Amino acid sequence: MSDDVRVVMRLRAKAETVEQLKQVLFDLSSASSKEDGCHSYKVFLNQSDPLDLVLYETWRDQASVDAHLTTAHVQQAFAKGLLLLDGTPDRQVYTAIDRHINRPGEIKISSTP
Numbered sequence: 001m002s003d004d005v006r007v008v009m010r011l012r013a014k015a016e017t018v019e020q021l022k023q024v025l026f027d028l029s030s031a032s033s034k035e036d037g038c039h040s041y042k043v044f045l046n047q048s049d050p051l052d053l054v055l056y057e058t059w060r061d062q063a064s065v066d067a068h069l070t071t072a073h074v075q076q077a078f079a080k081g082l083l084l085l086d087g088t089p090d091r092q093v094y095t096a097i098d099r100h101i102n103r104p105g106e107i108k109i110s111s112t113p
Contacts, residue, residue: 004096005061005096007093008057008092009055009057012053012087014085018050021053021081022043022045022053024084027073029055032073035067037065039058041056042056051086065093
């Protein structure tokens, strides 16, 4: 059973603030990746749209995500970053499901409670 949690946040920058937003996200990623429970924290840029960015986070469990949201660096990133966005961020949280491959072509999937 896996408790891994993935957070995917899609952000749209204003053309005139994209470089500032990238720096806010890089600083956030650097600080967040040092947190207990953070397995990975990455910033992605859409190859065909330089204003479209994604944060992709992997956490040990929901408690780690909850603790992350209370940190000073997250609050600082929200305070700085929200002003640089063109629209509202789209934040989705996913929980891992078990996936067992029994034999070629056969997949057994079960939800994690």
